Amino acid sequence: MSISRRQVIKAGGGAALYSALASVGFFQANPALAAAWKKDWFDAKNVPDALKAMGIASAPNSADIVITSPDIAENGMVVPVGVASKLAKTEMAALLVEKNPSMLAGFYEFTTDAVPDVSMRVKMGQSSDVIAIVKADGKFFMAKKEIKVTLGGCGG
Amino acid sequence: MADPMRIRARAADGIVDARVLMAHEMETGIRKDSAGKLIPAWFIQEVVCQLNGKPVMTAQWGPAISKNPFLQFKAKGKAGDKITVTWVDNKGEKRTDEATVA
Numbered sequence: 207m208s209i210s211r212r213q214v215i216k217a218g219g220g221a222a223l224y225s226a227l228a229s230v231g232f233f234q235a236n237p238a239l240a241a242a243w244k245k246d247w248f249d250a251k252n253v254p255d256a257l258k259a260m261g262i263a264s265a266p267n268s269a270d271i272v273i274t275s276p277d278i279a280e281n282g283m284v285v286p287v288g289v290a291s292k293l294a295k296t297e298m299a300a301l302l303v304e305k306n307p308s309m310l311a312g313f314y315e316f317t318t319d320a321v322p323d324v325s326m327r328v329k330m331g332q333s334s335d336v337i338a339i340v341k342a343d344g345k346f347f348m349a350k351k352e353i354k355v356t357l358g359g360c361g362g
Numbered sequence: 363m364a365d366p367m368r369i370r371a372r373a374a375d376g377i378v379d380a381r382v383l384m385a386h387e388m389e390t391g392i393r394k395d396s397a398g399k400l401i402p403a404w405f406i407q408e409v410v411c412q413l414n415g416k417p418v419m420t421a422q423w424g425p426a427i428s429k430n431p432f433l434q435f436k437a438k439g440k441a442g443d444k445i446t447v448t449w450v451d452n453k454g455e456k457r458t459d460e461a462t463v464a
Contacts, residue, residue, distance in 0.1 A: 312423040320418040321436035327428040
């Protein structure tokens with residue numbers, strides 16, 4: 207599967223239009239959801255770009271971040287992945303799939319009432335490393351795990 | 363209006379374990395239909411989870427999250443607490459559902 211430049215631009219244009227409309231209150235965004243969708247984070251195409259967009263200079267590996275997932279995923283459309291952090295004052299956790307067209311799958315921001323342990327299901331285009339980035343006490347840490355995918359989950 | 367979410371939450375040792383299943387297509391915007399035309403992106407961008415009206419976790423998602431997304435999260439709480447989950451997609455559509463912690 208190849209993504210032409212044209213398609214990428216098209217997709218980006220749609221998102222830009224949405225944010226423009228959202229910014230003028232077209233969608234009457236819920237005040238509780240005031241934080242704008244981080245388009246530049248999701249647009250990053252590789253790990254260094256994503257880290258740059260997120261404003262991370264360096265993120266050492268940490269054994270206190272646990273990625274729960276199967277080693278081999280049969281169906282790339284639904285790969286269950288969990289990210290748990292044992293680091294004190296965990297504020298944010300992000301999950302990146304290195305070889306996906308859009309690397310950042312999602313990120314989670316925790317208040318002090320939350321326990322930083324989330325699970326989700328992601329699409330994976332091919333076998334790839336998944337990277338969890340955790341922000342704890344103002345510092346960034348990361349963990350990595352390889353997931354082999356038998357059947358890719360992008361394109362159709 | 364989108365279909366309701368299924369929320370199940372259970373408390374054990376002061377920790378609420380909530381599982382949410384949302385009904386959403388989660389189109390990536392890079393898939394093509396049978397005629398070779400691109401299917402426009404349509405996915406949930408934000409999820410806000412609240413416990414007794416107080417936000418405990420906010421998530422932002424990209425199109426890489428699977429169709430009919432599943433989300434599990436944990437928070438400090440007890441049985442009887444109220445869990446509220448809201449999502450907003452890239453078309454501005456949204457849905458809020460509530461559940462009581464068992």
